[in-house]
Amino acid sequence: MERKINNFSKKITENPNLPASHAMLYASGLKEKDFSKAQIGIVSNWYEGNPCNLHLDRLGKKIKSSIIIDRDLIGFQITTIGVSDGITMGTNGMRYSLPSRELIADSIETVIDSHHYDGIIAIPGCDKNIPGVMMAILRLNRPSIIVYGGSIPSGRYNGKKLDIVSSFEALGKKNSNQISEEEYKNIVKNSCPGPGACGGMYTANTMASFLEAMGMTLPYSSSYPSTSKEKKKECEKVKDYIKILLERNIKPRDIVTKTSIENGLKLALCLGGSTNLVIHLLAIAKYANINFTLRDFQEISKKVPLIGNLKPSGVFLMEDIHMNIGGMPVIIKYLLNEGILSGNCLTITGDTLSENMKRVPNINFNQKIIYPINKPLKKDGHIRVLYGNLSPEGSIAKITGKEGLFFRGEAKVFDSEEEANKAIINHKIQKGNVIVIRYVGPIGGPGMPEMLKPTSYIMGSGFGKYVALITDGRFSGGSHGFVVGHITPEAQSGGLIAIIRNGDFIKIDAENDTLTLEVEENEINQRKKSWIPPLFKIKKGYLYKYMKTVSSASEGCVTDQF
Template sequence: MKRKINNFSRKITKNSNLPAAHAMLYATGMKESDFCKAQIGIVSNWYDGNPCNMHLDMLGKKIKSSIINQKDLIGFQFTTIGVSDGITMGTPGMRFSLPSRELIADSIETVVEAHHYDGVIAIPGCDKNIPGVMISLIRLNRPSIIVYGGSISSGFYNKKKLDIVSSFEALGKKNTCQISEEEYKNIVKKSCPGPGACGGMYTANTMASALEAMGMMLPYSSSSPSMSKNKKIECQKVSIFIKNLLEKKIKPKDIVTKTSIENGVKLAMCLGGSTNLILHILAIAKSANVNFTLKDFQKISNQVPIIGNLKPSGVFLMEDIHNNIGGIPVIIKYLLNEGILYGDCLTVTGETLCKNMKNIPNINFNQKIIYPLNNPIKKNSHIRILYGNISPEGSVAKITGKEGTFFRGKANVFNSEKDANQAILNQKIQKGEVIVIRYVGPTGGPGMPEMLKPTSYIMGAGLGKNVALITDGRFSGGSHGFVVGHITPEAQSGGLIAFIKNGDIIKIDAENNTLTLEVEEEEIQRRKKEWIPPLIKVKRGYLYKYIKTVSTASEGCVTDQF
């Protein structure tokens, strides 16, 4: 007997007591014969104000066309929000970036639950889009697939490849007279040549790679460029796989397990991925009721090396993995064969990760993009979880090794990113200093705004190996240098970072994973008694609600923890 696949939608379409609902469905173009079909919600983070998202509606239309070709399915497109990190970076708008993840999850959950869709195909672009849709799909726990919007093509100027970080670093170079005003403008104009997410191993590509390894994307989805023939083919064939998931009743919680999460984290760390991976995986794991903590990240960090020579710390982009390696599945197969990844995890193909890789070609190491495990770029991961008196609940360091693994210097303290940026651009930062940016955490920011400007300005000014930066905020996936973020407790909550003064000695030890303020405990307690908590920066609207509900960075900054 044929298994029903319209288990949710039939509560509307087969209920004779809902004539108004049926009338509205007829108005959408449905025929009577369509009332027996499973309904698929096709959700994208489309909006045309951001290159990462501007093409997602087009991909959604291709997916809807492929759904029509499946006689038992019907698709309905809808959209959710997005925030451009590149456009809002360094402005008050960036406070909304991380909180947008929760709005994305809530809005998808709302539409799918309200309209009784039987399955979901989600099409994210910019980086908060990806964990946002993933969290919603786990909550809904209906057959679902993620189709990544794909990364952008590289820009080109003066015989060099460009990407979004090139434009930020160009400002630092211009301000230190390394390049002219004309060169600066040309770099800015040519950094982003069209649609797609930022091209390096920044947060969007980090999360896409991780979710492909976790099994929530079809093979090649994370590495097929936004406008490639491969991305179009993926959109055309995804309907076959969503129908298979419906028939086999395979749901996200069957796929997202502690083991599959470990696969995603291992791949992302091997590729030198973004520190935002930590926040998003913690939130995804919480949604799936999987016990995955900062301790798990540190354990994995000690197990896997960096083998990806990818921006921001390296040289290459995701398009190079696609063009010269053959795509992310080639790397996954290599890590499976070497025993790094677990092969028996279920995926959205209905098969295990290992079976998906059966016909994938073996990696060819006659290139400089991906290194072999026996000759890695760094023997263990760049992501380090640091504890100490500054971060008793944890902090996240991004240490690739090229800037060293130990830093000790005098604090130069700023209570906002804006003040720190001005100091860097005005050449008021001295070699050997530890820049401290505080009151930019989940509640202090609010919204834990991502910071690419200060790290890019530091690199552009040629100070990458000479200064460190610590913060209770977070960094862009494009950030590199000796940086530590996600310091918990944050300054707004009375964490020790609030009591640091200019000239204090701070020690960052990425070998022993410690972050220490070298001030006597008696003096710390004296400063604590004198500290007056600053007023929260907003008192109404979404950010006010976010302040009142958000968890700490060490718990993933989720808003549904109660």
């Protein structure tokens, strides 16, 4: 007997006591024959003001056109918000970046649940889009697929490949007289040649890779470029798989398990992914009702080698994985064969991860993008959880080993990113300094803004090996250098970072996973007694509501109470 697949929408379409509802559906274009079809919400994070998102409406239309011809499905396109990290970086607008994740999840939940759609096909493009749609999908827990918008092609100038971080680092080079004003402008103009998410292993590509290994996208979704013919074909195929999920009643929480989350984390660590993965993974695990903590993260990171020579710490971009490796499934298959990933996890194809890889070719190591497990770039993970008197609840370090594993230096303290940026640009930072940027956490920021500008200025100025930076804010996936973020408790909540003074010595030990303020306990206690929390920077609007409800970075910065 054929299984009915319109289990949610039938509460409206098959209810004879809802004439107004039916009238509005007719007005929306439905015919009488459509009332028995399963309704699919095709939700994209489309908006024109950001290259990561500006093509998503076209992908959504491609998906809808394929659904229209199916006799059992009907699709409705939906859009939700987005915030461009690249455009808002270094401004007060960046305060909205992480909080936008919650708005995205809330808005998708609102439309899908209120309209009783039977399934979801989500099309995210930028950093917070991806965890935002994933959180909504897990809350709703009805058959769902994610189609990643894909990454941007590389830019080019003077024979060199460029990407978004090239433009940030160019300012540091210009200010240190390494390049001319004309060369600086040409780098900026040529860094982003069209639509798609930032091309390195930054947050968007990190999260897309994570989802593919976790089984929530079709194979190759993370590595197909944004405007490629393969991405268009993926959009055409996705209707067949949403139908499989509906018929078999396979839901997101059947796919997102502790093992599948570990698969996603291991792949992201192998590729040198963004530190933002930590916050998003913790949030996803919470909505999947899975107990996953920073301690779990640390345990896995110690066992997984870094094999991806990808930007920001490496050389290559996601387009190189597509063109020269053969796509993300080639890497996933290699890690399955090496016993790093578990192959028995269910995926949105209806098959297991191993079954999805049967026809995928084996990796060829005649390239410098992905290294063999036995000859890694680093024998363990580059993202480390550091504890100590500065971060008793944890902090996140991005340590590839290129800048060393240990740093001890003299603090230069700033109560805002703007102050720190001015100091770096005006050559007020010396070798051996530990830059401290505080009051930029989830509450203090508010919104935990990213610190790509200061890290890019440091790297562009040639100080990457000689200066460290610690913060209760976040880092962009494009950040690299000797950096530690997500310090909890944050300064606004009275964390020890709030009482650091210029000249204090700070020790970052990535071998023993510690972050230490080298100040006597008596002095620390005296400073704590005299510390007065600053007034909140925001007193109304969405950010005020966010800062009143958000959890700490060590708990995923979620606004629901768990």
